[in-house]
Amino acid sequence: MHKGEQAYLDLCRSILDNGTKKEDRTGTGTYSIFAHQMRFDLQEGFPLLTTKKVPFRLVASELLWFIKGDTNIRYLLANNNNIWNEWAFKKWIESSEYNGPDMTDFGNRSLKDPEFKKVYDVQMEAFKQKVLQDNTFAEKYGELGSVYGKQWRDWKTTQNETIDQLKDVIHSIRTNPDSRRHIVSAWNPEDIPNMALPPCHTLFQFYVADGKLSCQLYQRSADVFLGVPFNIASYALLTHLIAHECNLDVGEFVHTFGDTHIYANHVEQVKTQLQRDVREMPVLKFNKDKESIFDFELSDFELIGYDPHPTIKAPIAV
Known part of the structure; x- marks a missing residue:
């Protein structure tokens, strides 16, 4: 059995059984627990859930977007990745320049009201095309502010300089593997007001032992579903x-959480997922002719043997 996925399913059950009902920034409401940890042995396979389909192409293109230091959804849209659209779209519809139909609470309304969804889909498609085709519009409304890529690659200092944390941590791992300072932080308090969404996955640390690289992520806020x-x-x-x-093997990925929650409008979807059996983990293959993390493109990745259950749709809380 996929031990890591079972840990994820156990977390879902724990929140449904023991979570505290809380209000939240989005107005949706959550069932929440505080402080949890899961471990995934990367030697056992690639930890992509099988109890529902998770689109690996979107995972990979988003990661490449972070690695490039990009903060504009244009790159994502060009790669048919729509997972950040809602935050940019929200910025657009709340601007003084928007004069279209009322899009208030578009996430929930588009699920509950088929007629509204038709209107929303038209507005979202028009927004995406404008980001892709209009440079000025893209710079203003496709931009998400100083989110992950900016902090990973271009952290602003008080001396008006910048730090490339990702390059620095790779250099540190290579030259001083026993260091306890292999850390990248996305949480920059000064930049929080300038982000479409303050970083949920806030800090990660690498650890080298026995020729293997492990990673621990601290995630302050976790939308579990x-x-x-x-x-x-x-x-x-x-x-x-x-x-x-x-030139290391992979070790563990350790996932540590703060506020760990299931949104109130995801509960039925989680219950559906919990009824499904766990399948074998896929195997990750990638182009090992590429030597640097900064050289990879989406076409360099392949998943072998991924046979998940079908997708389960749910609204994003924006």
């Missing part, structure tokens, strides 16, 4: 790529 499956796969992929560059 929609977000966490992506986060697990993303940081597992990142660990594989950095291990490759540093």
